[in-house]
Amino acid sequence: xxxxxxLSLYSGSGTRYINQSISMTNPVVNTNGALAVVYDAGGSxxxxxxxxxxxxxxSDLSPILSARLxxxxxxxxxxxxxxxxxxxxxxxxxxxxxxxxxxxxxxxxDAALSDDGHTLATLTIGQNNGAFATTLSLYAxxxxxxxxxxxSTHSLGNGVALDMRHTSSAVWTLSDQGLTIAKRNEDPxxxxxxNRYL
Numbered sequence: 286x287x288x289x290x291x292l293s294l295y296s297g298s299g300t301r302y303i304n305q306s307i308s309m310t311n312p313v314v315n316t317n318g319a320l321a322v323v324y325d326a327g328g329s330x331x332x333x334x335x336x337x338x339x340x341x342x343x344s345d346l347s348p349i350l351s352a353r354l355x356x357x358x359x360x361x362x363x364x365x366x367x368x369x370x371x372x373x374x375x376x377x378x379x380x381x382x383x384x385x386x387x388x389x390x391x392x393x394x395d396a397a398l399s400d401d402g403h404t405l406a407t408l409t410i411g412q413n414n415g416a417f418a419t420t421l422s423l424y425a426x427x428x429x430x431x432x433x434x435x436x437s438t439h440s441l442g443n444g445v446a447l448d449m450r451h452t453s454s455a456v457w458t459l460s461d462q463g464l465t466i467a468k469r470n471e472d473p474x475x476x477x478x479x480n481r482y483l
Contacts, residue, residue: 286314287307287309287312287314287323288312289307289308289309289310289312290306290307290308290309291304291305291306291307292304292305292306292307292312292323292332292334293305294321294334294337294338294339296337302337302338303334303337303338303339305339307330307332308330309325309328309330310325310326310327310328311325311326311327311328312324312325312326313325313326313351313352315351315352315353315354316354317353317354317355317356317400318354318356319335319336320333320334320335320340320354320356320358321333321334321335321354322334322352322353322354322360324349324351324352324362325349326349326350326351327348327349327350328348328349329343329344329345329346329347329348329349330342330343330344330346331343331344331346331349331352331362333354333358333360333380335358340358340380341380346362346364347364347365347366347372348364348365349362349363349364350363350364350365350371350393350394350395351363351394351395351396353395353396353397353398353451355397355398355399355400355401355402355451356400357378357400357401357402358378359375359376359377359378359398359402360375360376360380360398361373361374361375361376361396361397361398361405362374362376363393363394363395363396366387368389369387369388369389370388370389370390370391370392370393371387371388371392371393371409372385372386372387372388372393373385373386373388373393373396373405373407375398375405375426383426384405384426384433386405386407386424386433387432388407388409390409390411391409391410391411391420392409392410392411393407393408393409394408394409394410394419394446395407395408395446395449396408397449397450397451397456398426398451399451399452399453399456400451400452400453401453402426403425403426403427403453404423404424404425404426404451404469405423405424405426406421406422406423406424406449406451406456406467407421407422407424407435408420408421408441408446408449408458409422410445410446413440413443416443417443417445418440418442418443419440419441419442419443419444419445419446419460420438420439420440420441421438421439421441421456421458421465421467421473422435422437422438422439423435423436423437423438423456423467423469424436437469437470439467439472439473441458441460441465441473441475442460442462442475443462444460444461444462444463445460445461445462446458446459446460447459447460447461454468454469455467455468455469461478462477462478463475463476463477463478464476
């Protein structure tokens with residue numbers, strides 16, 4: 286549970302393990318399994334919680350756009366970056382940075398590392414013939430060359446991505462227009478909402 290000035294971690298039965306004073310303008314909570322990441326959207330502070338304690342924190346990050354954990358505790362953070370339209374940094378389970386992707390061709394909206402830690406998925410938004418276009422890109426974590434280049438990219442149309450989840454086998458992307466399920470080396474499978482409201 287997080288407010289602008291307080292962060293608490295509770296057990297399922299209501300026992301409070303953490304009660305910490307913080308300072309955030311736009312607190313966001315994201316969970317995966319037994320872990321949670323709390324960050325200040327547009328700010329510089331981030332906290333990783335689990336195992337009844339505060340596991341790791343940072344207060345000097347570039348403005349944060351999103352942060353997600355996989356089930357192994359590996360962290361993916363999307364930030365603004367000078368000279369780029371966004372950057373994605375992947376941290377190992379000890380919270381040391383192991384990969385940074387700087388993007389200049391489109392604005393990055395979100396990113397998530399697969400639960401098995403093998404693939405990074407990014408969501409970017411740009412323009413195609415004057416209309417917004419959302420793109421899903423997949424990067425292999427085993428890449429050892431210079432600048433990171435996606436192994437595959439998929440157009441998700443002109444929908445606005447609202448949320449994403451990256452399991453070991455697929456990327457699930459929820460937009461205002463539908464759900465897209467993208468498996469590695471396969472074309473994405475869209476599920477349209479039609480004219481219905483989500």
